[in-house]
Amino acid sequence: MTASPAPLLTGIEDRLASLQDLYRDLHAHPELSHQEVRTAGIVAARLREQGWRVTEGVGGTGVVGTLANGPGPVVLLRADMDALPVREATGLPYASTRTAVDADGETVPVMHACGHDLHVTCLLGATALLAANRSAWRGTVVAVFQPAEEVGGAPAMLDDGFLDRFPRADVCLAQHVAPAPAGLVALRPGPMTAAADGLAVRLHGRGGHGSSPASTVDPVVMAAAVVLRLQTVVSREVAPERTAVLSVGSINAGTRENVIPDTADLKLTLRSTTSDVREQLLAAVERIVQAEAAASAAPKPPETTLLSSFPATVNDPAASATVDAAFRTALGADAVLTLPQPLTGAEDFGVFGSALGVPSVYWVFGGLDPAGFAGLAPADLATGLPPHIPHNHSPLFAPVPERAVRDGVRCLLLAAGAWLVR
Numbered sequence: 001m002t003a004s005p006a007p008l009l010t011g012i013e014d015r016l017a018s019l020q021d022l023y024r025d026l027h028a029h030p031e032l033s034h035q036e037v038r039t040a041g042i043v044a045a046r047l048r049e050q051g052w053r054v055t056e057g058v059g060g061t062g063v064v065g066t067l068a069n070g071p072g073p074v075v076l077l078r079a080d081m082d083a084l085p086v087r088e089a090t091g092l093p094y095a096s097t098r099t100a101v102d103a104d105g106e107t108v109p110v111m112h113a114c115g116h117d118l119h120v121t122c123l124l125g126a127t128a129l130l131a132a133n134r135s136a137w138r139g140t141v142v143a144v145f146q147p148a149e150e151v152g153g154a155p156a157m158l159d160d161g162f163l164d165r166f167p168r169a170d171v172c173l174a175q176h177v178a179p180a181p182a183g184l185v186a187l188r189p190g191p192m193t194a195a196a197d198g199l200a201v202r203l204h205g206r207g208g209h210g211s212s213p214a215s216t217v218d219p220v221v222m223a224a225a226v227v228l229r230l231q232t233v234v235s236r237e238v239a240p241e242r243t244a245v246l247s248v249g250s251i252n253a254g255t256r257e258n259v260i261p262d263t264a265d266l267k268l269t270l271r272s273t274t275s276d277v278r279e280q281l282l283a284a285v286e287r288i289v290q291a292e293a294a295a296s297a298a299p300k301p302p303e304t305t306l307l308s309s310f311p312a313t314v315n316d317p318a319a320s321a322t323v324d325a326a327f328r329t330a331l332g333a334d335a336v337l338t339l340p341q342p343l344t345g346a347e348d349f350g351v352f353g354s355a356l357g358v359p360s361v362y363w364v365f366g367g368l369d370p371a372g373f374a375g376l377a378p379a380d381l382a383t384g385l386p387p388h389i390p391h392n393h394s395p396l397f398a399p400v401p402e403r404a405v406r407d408g409v410r411c412l413l414l415a416a417g418a419w420l421v422r
């Protein structure tokens with residue numbers, strides 16, 4: 001029988017105004033992946049004020065706080081800190097107007113369009129209450145503030161000796177704000193988010209004058225054929241009940257209307273929730289790219305490069321049931337949704353649990369004004385959101401801190417409390 005987590009939440013209401021101010025400050029000062037210097041500084045300072053042992057510079061800008069509070073389970077709580085190269089269009093008084101220089105040397109606008117500012121705020125709220133309410137729990141908490149989630153920064157923390165430098169967790173927990181009404185939480189046992197693989201493909205042709213195509217091998221036509229043929233992989237090769245996505249997000253070739261270029265470059269993303277479908281997609285891309293190049297009489301074979309690879313985030317069934325029960329008890333059954341299928345978004349949080357060999361649980365919580373969802377039942381939201389709702393990564397994505405900060409802090413403490421409160 002688990003004790004009530006309520007004492008862990010003592011004082012939450014008194015802290016909300018200051019946490020909402022912190023959220024607005026972080027939102028107005030977003031930083032690109034691997035550049036989270038200001039954010040990490042704020043995190044480290046707050047954790048120290050709260051009485052946590054703090055290690056900075058883990059895997060780049062990562063910050064790890066540790067709070068040992070007697071014998072008991074070790075719980076890892078993780079938040080990500082980075083923002084995106086998106087020009088904010090929310091019109092909020094605390095909207096970002098910032099720019100930064102990205103990894104390619106380009107000056108780009110920056111926005112917390114994925115809501116990681118909310119994740120940082122909520123975890124700092126949870127760490128404050130864990131420190132203030134030490135008599136309510138037993139064990140150790142490792143609070144991980146991770147850089148560069150958008151580009152898969154978690155492995156950099158592991159490569160920086162994470163497993164040896166910090167207490168070994170018994171369970172890893174993390175959350176993400178979703179384009180759903182505030183007050184709603186969703187999770188599922190098993191695959192929770194898809195695996196994502198980013199690929200670059202270079203197709204080789206033979207350039208020449210646009211007026212004499214017969215003397216060339218046109219990589220633009222080759223690329224067009226590849227793109228269309230790739231769109232048959234999910235529709236014709238993957239079984240309809242399996243989850244798979246293949247999108248070509250970038251196509252580049254040539255500079256002038258009358259010059260046939262030598263090469264064409266494609267970038268694509270693959271999403272899958274099981275390793276066999278992942279292998280199937282990767283093999284199909286390679287097969288089609290090679291075959292289309294051969295069909296065009298390409299002078300040399302195409303090159304495929306893996307740009308990034310996120311494993312699927314898989315919720316341990318038993319640990320997921322524990323978190324689900326804690327949410328249902330405290331928030332009410334209507335507030336907790338069991339997702340019928342994994343989300344096709346990707347996450348790198350799963351690498352912590354995999355590296356430690358322990359269960360992970362990852363859930364999403366609604367961050368938007370419920371007024372925008374009038375007339376929709378929670379079950380409608382499990383199968384697809386209305387198109388007028390701005391999703392994560394949209395320049396219009398705007399969580400409401402007046403609701404979402406409280407919800408996010410509560411979810412973290414309710415989930416952690418399922419291990420720490422005995």
Ligand code: ZN
Pocket residue numbers: 114150392393
């Ligand atoms: Zn994102």
Ligand code: ZN
Pocket residue numbers: 114115116149176392
């Ligand atoms: Zn995100």
